[in-house]
Each structure stands twice: as C-alpha cells, then as structure tokens.
Amino acid sequence: MFNLILFGPPGSGKGTQSEKLIAKYNLKHLSTGDLLRSEITRKTILGLEAKKYMDKGNLVPDEVVIGMINDALDNHPDVEGFLFDGFPRTAIQAEELDDLLKQKNTCIDVMLALDVSEDELIKRLVKRGETSGRSDDNNEQVIRARIMEYHQKTAAVADHYQKANKVIFVKGEGGIDEIFNRLSNEIDRLKKHERC
Numbered sequence: 644m645f646n647l648i649l650f651g652p653p654g655s656g657k658g659t660q661s662e663k664l665i666a667k668y669n670l671k672h673l674s675t676g677d678l679l680r681s682e683i684t685r686k687t688i689l690g691l692e693a694k695k696y697m698d699k700g701n702l703v704p705d706e707v708v709i710g711m712i713n714d715a716l717d718n719h720p721d722v723e724g725f726l727f728d729g730f731p732r733t734a735i736q737a738e739e740l741d742d743l744l745k746q747k748n749t750c751i752d753v754m755l756a757l758d759v760s761e762d763e764l765i766k767r768l769v770k771r772g773e774t775s776g777r778s779d780d781n782n783e784q785v786i787r788a789r790i791m792e793y794h795q796k797t798a799a800v801a802d803h804y805q806k807a808n809k810v811i812f813v814k815g816e817g818g819i820d821e822i823f824n825r826l827s828n829e830i831d832r833l834k835k836h837e838r839c
C-alpha cells in the first residue's frame with residue numbers, strides 16, 4: 644500500500660490537488676471535510692452536530708472524525724492506498740490514525756505539506772465563498788477562525804510526522820498543474836523505496 648497525507652492550512656489546495664493525485668496514483672480519497680459535508684446535506688444527527696462547529700470555523704470533535712475514518716478504512720479493504728485530505732488535524736487524530744493503520748499492517752508513507760501564505764489563503768477562500776455556497780467560506784471572520792484553529796491545533800500534526808522523518812514541504816503557490824507536478828515528483832521518488 645501507499646498511504647499519503649496531504650497537509651496544509653484551510654484553502655491551501657488540499658481538495659484541489661487530491662482530485663488529481665487520486666486519479667494518477669489510483670488511491671482512495673478520504674476527505675473528512677467532504678464526509679462531514681455529506682452528513683450535513685443528508686441532515687443526519689452527526690451532520691447537524693458537526694455543522695455547529697464548522698459554521699464557526701472550529702474543528703469538529705476528534706471522536707466524531709476518528710469514527711468516520713475508522714468506518715471508511717473498514718469499507719475499503721482492497722485499495723492500493725489512501726490519500727488522507729484534511730485528516731489528521733490534531734495530535735490525537737494523528738496517533739489514532741497510526742494505530743488504525745498499524746492494525747492493518749500498514750502505515751503513513753509520507754506527509755506532503757502545502758506551504759501557502761496567509762494572504763493567499765484568505766484571498767482563495769473569500770473567492771470560493773462567492774460561489775461555493777459553503778457557509779464557512781462566506782465570512783472573513785470565520786475564515787480567520789479556521790486559520791487560527793490550524794495554527795493552534797493542526798500545525799502540531801506536522802511535528803508528529805516530522806519525528807518519524809516523514810514530512811516534505813511543497814510550495815503551494817503557483818498554477819494548479821505546476822503544484823501537481825511538484826507533488827507528483829515527490830511521490831514518484833518515494834514510491835521507489837519501501838517505507839512502511
């Protein structure tokens with residue numbers, strides 16, 4: 644298996660690049676943001692609860708997202724690998740993910756971390772808010788709260804994988820294809836060696 648975390652602050656292009664990477668490398672895309680938005684659209688109890696946090700720009704409680712990922716891993720036993728997008732977002736989520744993968748005799752091969760300036764993040768999310776209909780994108784205060792959550796809780800996830808020497812920073816500014824090529828070059832290099 645080849646398991647990859649695509650990491651970065653809100654608006655860094657995780658969702659955008661994931662779509663291209665899963666097609667090229669035949670990976671199963673697991674986006675906790677997409678899973679949560681699907682729960683909200685279907686008005687499930689989980690979705691209604693998650694919406695309260697997301698609308699304020701806060702992270703949804705760990706146990707909720709960990710449960711969703713656990714189910715998703717169990718539902719796809721035969722894939723070539725997973726691309727985790729927007730997960731893990733806290734140190735606890737990272738530890739749980741490592742344990743879940745260990746139980747399946749696999750691990751995270753690499754974390755590719757997209758590096759984007761704060762001004763560019765805000766610009767992208769405000770622009771997406773004009774058309775996406777996403778309630779967490781159409782208010783600059785909520786966007787800033789999401790970036791704050793990233794610095795306070797999520798940046799620590801990179802430290803977790805840094806200890807295992809698994810983090811590669813990639814410049815996340817420029818054209819979408821240009822960034823995709825940078826990410827692909829790293830994956831192609833890593834795939835030549837067994838990491839787990």
Ligand code: B4P
Pocket residue numbers: 651652653654655656657658659660675676677679696697700701702703704708728729730731732736767768770771779789815816817818819822
């Ligand atoms: P997510 O759905 O993960 O989304 P995101 O961080 O807002 O955006 P992403 O980085 O994927 O940006 P995208 O490619 O779309 O999270 C939403 C919320 O869900 C969180 O705030 C939280 O409440 C909750 N949540 C999710 N996972 C959680 C977890 N594990 N634990 C707790 N809570 C969780 O790009 C953004 C925009 O930029 C797009 O419009 C795109 O077109 C544009 N763009 C992309 N690349 C570009 C480029 N190179 N140049 C110019 N524009 C670009």
